[in-house]
Amino acid sequence: MQNEFVDFKPYQPSEGEEYMNHEQLEHFRQILLGWKQQLMEEVDRTMHHLQEDAENYADPSDRATQEEEFSLELRTRDRERKLIRKIDKTIERIDKDDYGFCDQCGVEIGIRRLEARPTATLCIDCKTLAEIREKQTGV
Numbered sequence: 001m002q003n004e005f006v007d008f009k010p011y012q013p014s015e016g017e018e019y020m021n022h023e024q025l026e027h028f029r030q031i032l033l034g035w036k037q038q039l040m041e042e043v044d045r046t047m048h049h050l051q052e053d054a055e056n057y058a059d060p061s062d063r064a065t066q067e068e069e070f071s072l073e074l075r076t077r078d079r080e081r082k083l084i085r086k087i088d089k090t091i092e093r094i095d096k097d098d099y100g101f102c103d104q105c106g107v108e109i110g111i112r113r114l115e116a117r118p119t120a121t122l123c124i125d126c127k128t129l130a131e132i133r134e135k136q137t138g139v
């Protein structure tokens, strides 16, 4: 679900290029902006769909179906909203030049991993550990 953002060209760093230099930061800013744009359009579509539904279901017997659909779409919208907030926060970090390093241990998260998950804040090791802990505590 997280990976459904716009197509982009994988970044090809030149030899000895500094990690998260201006060019790389711009590359990820473009990916994040494109992704956000796409999500906003989806939110718009959902809203439009909800309005259409409300007009089409005049018959009371359809109401249960309608309510089910509504709650499903609202959940989808909620998820999209949260994702948009996360993208905004990530773009803020790019602005502050604080992007691409693990929040936990400070290592480089890596271009390929970030391209697969532009909002990642943990390196793959810390992420794996966090997931194991999550499973153990059941949170």
Ligand SMILES: [Zn+2]
Binding pocket: 102, 103, 104, 105, 106, 107, 122, 123, 124, 125, 126, 127
């Ligand atoms: Zn880490």
